[in-house]
Amino acid sequence: MTAPLDVPGSATEPAPEAVLAGADRKAIQGRSLGQIAWMRLKRDKVAMAGAVVIVVLIIVAVFAPLIVNLFGHPPLEFHREKIDQSTLVPKEPFGGISWDFLFGVEPQWGRDIFSRVVYGARISLLIAFLATLLSTVIGTTLGVIAGYFGGFVDTLISRAMDVFLAFPLLVFAIALAGVVPDQAFGLSGDTLRVALLVFIIGFFSWPYIGRIVRGQTLSLREREFVDAAKSLGARSPYIIFRELLPNLVAPILIYATLLIPTNILFEAALSFLGVGVRPPTPTWGGMLAEAARYYTVPHFALFPGLAIFITVLAFNLFGDGLRDALDPRGR
Amino acid sequence: MKKRRVAAAAVTAALAMGLAACGGTSTTGGESGQSAAPAAKAEFNAALTKVFNPSTKKGGTIKFANSGDWDSLDPADTYYGYSWNFIRLYGRALTMFKSAPGAEGATVVPDLATDLGKPSEDFKTWTYTLRDGLKFEDGTPITSKDVAYAVARSTDKETFPNGPTYLKDMLNWPKGYEGPYKSKDVDFSSAIETPDDKTIIFHLTQPYSGFDYLAQMSPTMPVPKAKDTGAKYREHVISSGPYMFEKNEIGKGFTLVRNPHWDPATDPNRPALPDRIEVQTNVNADDLDNRLMSGDIHIDVAGTGVQPAAMSKILPDPNLKAQTDNPTLQRLWYTSISPTVKPLDNIDCRKAVLYAADKTGYQSAYGGEFSGGQIATNLMPPSIPGAQPFDLYPSGPDGTGDLAKAKEHLAACGQPNGFETNIAYRAERPKEKATAEALQQSLARVGIKLTLKPYPQADYFSLYAGKPPYVVENKLGLAVNGWGSDYPDGYGFLQQITDSRVIRETGGSSNISVRIPEVDKMFDQSLQEADAKKREPIWNAIDKRVMEEAVILPGVWAKSLLFRPKGLTNVFISDSQQMYDYVALGVQ
Amino acid sequence: MSFLELKDLRIHFPTDDGLVKSVDGLSFSLERGKTLGIVGESGSGKSVTSLGILGLHKGGPARISGEIWLDGEELVSATPEHVRGLRGKKMAMIFQDPLSAMHPYYTVGDQIIEAYRIHHKVSKKAARKHAIDMLGRVGIPEPSRRVDDYPHHFSGGMRQRAMIAMALSCDPELLIADEPTTALDVTVQAQILDLMRDLQREFDSALIIITHDLGVVAELSDDILVMYAGKCVEYGSADDVFYRPEHPYTWGLLGSMPRLDREPTDRLMPIKGTPPSLINVPPGCAFHPRCPYSDRTAGRASTEVPELLETEGGHKVRCHMPKAERRSLWENEIKPVVHWEDEITAVETP
């Protein structure tokens, strides 16, 4: 506060000063918020650990071919010499885990599980990121519109969000992913599947972001600096982009980060149910589904399972840290 | 899977002598059982060629389980091998496959009929006479009208989408006849006549000497018009066999109990040992296997063998393995090589493919040597009467291909560094995809690059791989394919996939690559040959000729690993069912 | 020994950022029927003190030392359970914002009944009667009906009355009111203050009023304690502190108190700067960075912590400046601004 003592009923604060105060207060917040957040984040060991894992994962995904060259075999390459031709399970104990095959080999074909897990990261992250991006864009746009303009638009969008949240998502997604043939919309193969999954996942999870953004916008709209801007004759677009969005960055960032792990799980689920990216392209969910048929070779399930677990956990940890850092009240 | 459309003229001869071979003789599984070793020593393939644990002891409950579900229990509406095997427990057709182990089980014997069909001179009219004392489960007598009605209704594909269409296609139905529901009271005597309650006469559009084979199919099982409820008849099929439905919860399972009005005197083929038959459907496949091994259930009714997980438990364990049978099915998984696609128009390039292919890979694609199949070196599966396996393109000691030879032929073909082409397969079939991948890898070793081309299985033959112009345009040099005939017969097996005359420019044929005039001739000449034994060499000759042309890459003859729980009696596999014969089974 | 007596009370909260010395060596005493006003800026430790007395200084592991004697019992060393027994019965508290201070999901009646039945083993019915009675006494119209209303059905003033009713339901001997009127608008403030004065007389309880509003204190208190950075900087009778204040901070408070009676020419003279963080309190006199007269202490202000010394008649001041200098400053420079004559009337209004 600017006054030395918060004196109730004090009419002594002149108006212009208030605006000034409002303005520079925002400035201060804007600056210090970021700094404080970063400080807190750095102090939060767990979150940082999460961040590190995420970075590693991304590197792995991007340089998958390189890594596989160094430590493994092409993900589609058969190694049937490693497989007992009658039972189709790996000859060596522990699923043929060795220096040559770090995670052992898949039953039937003897494909290198390590490489497949590594390549699985690509699909998983790619879809999760793109889907999150999509839902964030949709969510933010509609959220801001609803929150800022209110009235009929708001009711319309809010209802829409309710409907979406009411959908039996998974059943729906499977159904949708199930009815689309192998060639459609001028796409085919993996490209089609990835695009399809990104669309489905992103399209169904935008309301989570949308709700937050709408709420935030509603409260921001009432803040004095918006009124100030209005009183200075600023037009809606200006206010939205210059006044609102900067203040929405934090919540959007938080919830986008927290949406990624959900989407990773979503993709894995769809692949597990066989409507994800088609084999032989390696996906973690798909590998788990295969592993279920070969449950006598537990290691087959173990690695893709762990991969999903670690990835999701990392994102959750980081997301939580981010939230705590950006708005401590959330703790 | 099972295949439609048998070329009429063709099978004629085949069956004519099939008749000669095994005329009236009929012995029950039980009897042939006594001839087998009495002591039931469990060993691998113990029930493959002889009766395991023979017995005539009646009583007890036999438990079946199905990891999926029937397409339908309605005789007019079912086309699964196991269903045709099982349905004989609650339905009787005019004829049936003999309930006996091995080759003997591939012969047709009369069932409802007093004898096999009496053909007219031109083989276009077939007459059967029903036995006396036949009754439905409700005690009403079975007449020829009921059989006629059953066949008539089976032509309504909208109500019965799944059933076989032989009779719909071959009988002389009135124009636009759509079955007794839509074409109410239309007289179809042009197709089927029933002069009296005992006699039924079939009129065919073309000669067909193999009609007895069609007469053993479920659509000729009698259906009482009064009790017919169309699409809902499956909920309670009126039994004409030894067992009838007690309760039936579609999607969960059903129970069969003895049919009081079934008279053993009228039925020499069915020992009908158990008192009760319980069937569970939609059981989790892995769980099913475990329960099989624990003896909790007796038979996996689908008869397609155990799951990979169970297999990896069974095979290493001698005691468990001793409880399995591993029949080779009359089905060939193969890959067509199209001589219409460059450079495969050159025989050496085709041979290169045959040599370079890794057969063991093919085998793993379908599930290994036990559940996948036996590596095929030629077309005809060994269990087809008269088949003599041979190998023109030995693929190395370890069966992974003879690369040296492959390279030679590539050079001879003028493509020393290999070439590129496409391979088509059915998108919905993981095993075919695996095959395509396996070939892609093994052929790459000699520089032959394959591009995978998945197609929807519904239109695989009608629009894509089976349509010659499309094949040429899209350079489908290879096409993953498979074939199994509805009944054990050389002609039935070979003709649809090697007679060039079945190829239609408009598509729809399973024969994608075989266009050899000599082969066509051989088929024709086989039609002149009345004696079965004399015809068998012809099948082998055709087989050889096709292999010489190197237009088909044989993959595996399908096999299945069947688990045979303790406590079952009269267990055997017949060449007609290629799985346990469900009619013979009993429990201790 | 008097009814309530604090001896060198210290309440410290260790946090990630350091040790927060909310209360740092506070001592005072209070008799039955008397009223003590604790004044200070927000964050000067007044609220923590009150919570400390009730044993509610929660929020992290607080370190509390010193003594709190209530009616001959020492509370700091007493078991939490024992203190809990006294809470509500022997000592009660009225909180600042009645809306948030009352549970939104329970009716006002229920909340009063609960308070009453904790300490009196009576039937719900009896308790309810008592609740209605209390509501009536704090001047809520048709209490028998309003008793079943939820807090959000009440107006601000009504709510505060209800709070008071709840606090008084077990007629406590010590009543602590933390900013009882801040959340209310001016007209209602007066009513509530009157109410509290009447009730205090009626119950003859000891009353502590915590506020930053000298006006409130002026109306009610017998004694006034001025807190700064967790310490008492000036203590004395209302008269002393109002008419003979000796601590620059108190001057500041008086100066920055808005007066309707001030002539337009007079400037409001606020205390410059903001209250210090309680983590790193400035060395020496905690107030010196904001004190306009710190130069008059020969540098001691920033080096040594001044003692709280008695000037005369129980009037204590914590300042390095010599007594004489303080007095002359007040008489000659500060006082003219503050029109204290009017104050007297204010204080003496019955």
Next chain:
Amino acid sequence: MVTYIIRRLIGAVIMLLIVSMATFAIFFLVPQIAGATPEGMASRYVGRTASAETAKLAAERLGFNDPLIVQYGRFVKGVVAGAEYDYGPGVEKCPAPCLGYSFITRQPVFPDLMNRLPVTFSLAIGAAVIWLLAGVGIGVLSALRRGSFFDRAAMTVALAGVSLPIFFTGLVSLLVFAYGNPFSWAAQGGHYTTFLDSPVQWAYNLILPWVTLAFLFAATYARLTRAGMLETMNEDYIRTARAKGLGERKVIVKHGLRGALTPIITVFGLDFGLLIGGAVLTESAYSLPGLGKYAVDAITNQDLPKVMGVTLLAAVFVVIANLIVDLLYAVVDPRVRLA
């Protein structure tokens, strides 16, 4: 209050309409965009052995050639007023709600759903009990012991819990506790006994899925409860309660938890609704014959009427859950009643 309920009811109905439209669009619009023909869809109905003519006729009879809106209208009419089904010799009345007949089994879909429902419901209810007790309990404890070892441990486990895909934990649990090995004590997947037949067997068969599912949700709820508790325990009214001299346990339960409960109720309502609509993954992982498995199987068989049925039913449950939540809200939080 009454108007409040009515408004909610209307909202629910509209919601259902939209969901049904969307479902319908997915199965009839998307394939058309992707290039499927009425004959193609009909051929699924008359089977592969049927000739093209038959398929055409069937498409005609099934009305696949009509404009989508007409087909949708027919569908809705079936649901509301029932429909007629030609089973060959005659026509059968399919009573409302008629969700059509399965292409494959030719059975009316609705009864199917009804006898799958108990499985899913059993699964959901059992799991819910476990996760509510565990989740809320742990949440409260770690909120009170905030920062303690217990808190850290519990929250770490909880986070791990939310990060584990059920189809992985499911598989692992089966491997460890069910599939033949020394300490396998639980039922293998795929078994279900109705509660009435044998409560013990019922529980025995479901215990594994229950625990696995509950673990996942308990984690979420622990986090939720903890956050909620931390928030409410900082509320002024908690301080007031303490100032009254109220015992700590009472303060926590009667004042703290009561305040933190509202958001939990909401989430629980939705979760439970979604779950009854088909615990797709759990049921697939343990191959339990519930609605979720039903949906998956139906999709693999391209059995449109079944899938539509399940999806719609699922939506109904979610909507109902929403409704109940809204009403509960009014009960729990008096402030809502004004609205």
